[in-house]
Amino acid sequence: MKLKIGIVGCGAIGSSLARVITKDFSKQAELVALYDLNSSKPKILAKRIRKKNLVVFELGALILRSDLVIEAASSRCSWGIAKEVLSSGRDVMVMSVGGLIAKYSELTKLAKRHNCRVYIPSGAIAGIDALKAAKIGGVKKVTLTTLKNPLSFKGVKYIEERGIDLFKIKKDRVLFSGSAAEAVKLFPQNINVAAVLSLSGIGQDKTRVKIIASPKVNKNIHEIKVESQAGNIFTRTENILHPDNPKTSYLAVLSAIATLKQILEPIRIGT
Ligand SMILES: NC(=O)c1ccc[n+]([C@@H]2O[C@H](COP(=O)([O-])OP(=O)(O)OC[C@H]3O[C@@H](n4cnc5c(N)ncnc54)[C@H](O)[C@@H]3O)[C@@H](O)[C@H]2O)c1
Structure with a gap:
């Protein structure tokens, strides 16, 4: 069975991940929904990757379709998104980690209660x-x-x-x-x-x-x-800076792709 993935936030990171999921991970995963506060962004992205019926207009609808939700939106909303996703029994990958810095124990309790996983990529750092x-x-x-x-x-x-x-x-x-x-x-x-x-x-x-x-x-x-x-x-x-968003490092996007790869593949390398 393919892992059903929904993406919240269709900017530099969300768009790169959508392309990779549909192009390189199509055997193991399926992109099932895209959501962004700016509703034109998922529409443009869906057109670019030539996929129909992906755009949803609220977070709840995206969660219902997904096994794994990728948050690539903003640190102002990442904790709220993670809470809603975990409470619905789905796994979540969080890119806007700043929103979670003070929430580690709450996040752990919530994930345990609903038997779900939280994935946090290393981002733009090594070590x-x-x-x-x-x-x-x-x-x-x-x-x-x-x-x-x-x-x-x-x-x-x-x-x-x-x-x-x-x-x-x-x-x-x-x-x-x-x-x-x-x-x-x-x-x-x-x-x-x-x-x-x-x-x-x-x-x-x-x-x-x-x-x-x-x-x-x-x-x-x-x-x-x-x-x-x-x-x-x-x-x-x-x-090196991401060409679509100079505030985001290119390695951060690749780190999210590598995390996704780790979720989809049977062998995990590294700690
Ligand atoms: N973990 C890391 O190493 C790392 C590195 C770079 C960026 N980030 C974070 O990842 C996130 C995405 O980065 P990006 O470069 O793609 O940013 P971006 O600005 O290119 O895209 C963000 C998108 O999210 C949308 N959005 C904002 N608030 C939203 C909400 N509440 N609900 C739905 N959509 C919303 C915006 O409209 C925008 O389209 C940012 O929070 C950024 O700080 C993390």
Whole structure:
């Protein structure tokens, strides 16, 4: 039997996943529904992938058709979507992980109560596999350092309030240093990376985050340092931006596809 998949949010990630499901995973999975707050988006996407009867106009209708719901919408609604999906006895893959950062125990209880699974892809960072393993033996410290071009921070309220002129930054400048909990509030663009790291490691209050505006870089760079009983881990990911949405790293989309592959295939590689 094919896994029936519904996608909520038909932007850069949702559209890429819809294409892959219909093209590469058609033997094991079937795309059964598309939903977006902007109703023209699923219509355009369905036309592009040449599939009929996929567009639905409310979340409930999408859930009813699906075995697995992929949320690729927004961190403002991801917790609400996950709750509704799990309560209906379906599995959920969540891309807007920032919306779940403070909900881990509620999410676990809900998934257990309804005997369902929650899938959270690693996203645009490397090292989640090793961090998960190291956590079993004990992790002392987790630090995320993000380097982005200063202009990537345009429109961030925290920067505007401090009167920082992004055009005048000529050498690396630390914009923020603090907990992941504070970072996700002040830098919504960094929210998913910090959230995945916190959920898989030592939590949002203990995970440290440093955000640097670096005029030399044109990629989203994430460095992760872990100090653990099993030794030290260091990873650096230099992310190319997604052509349809420069706020999203291309690797994040591929990570969701890899997670889907893991769900569909009998062998799981990695922790
Ligand atoms: N986990 C990760 O590593 C990672 C990486 C990049 C992006 N993301 C997150 O994944 C999500 C999707 O990213 P994207 O690049 O595709 O964004 P996008 O802006 O290209 O697309 C988002 C789509 O969701 C729709 N939408 C918003 N709120 C909705 C709601 N309540 N119900 C239904 N549809 C809604 C929008 O209309 C839009 O079409 C974002 O929240 C983003 O922050 C996660």
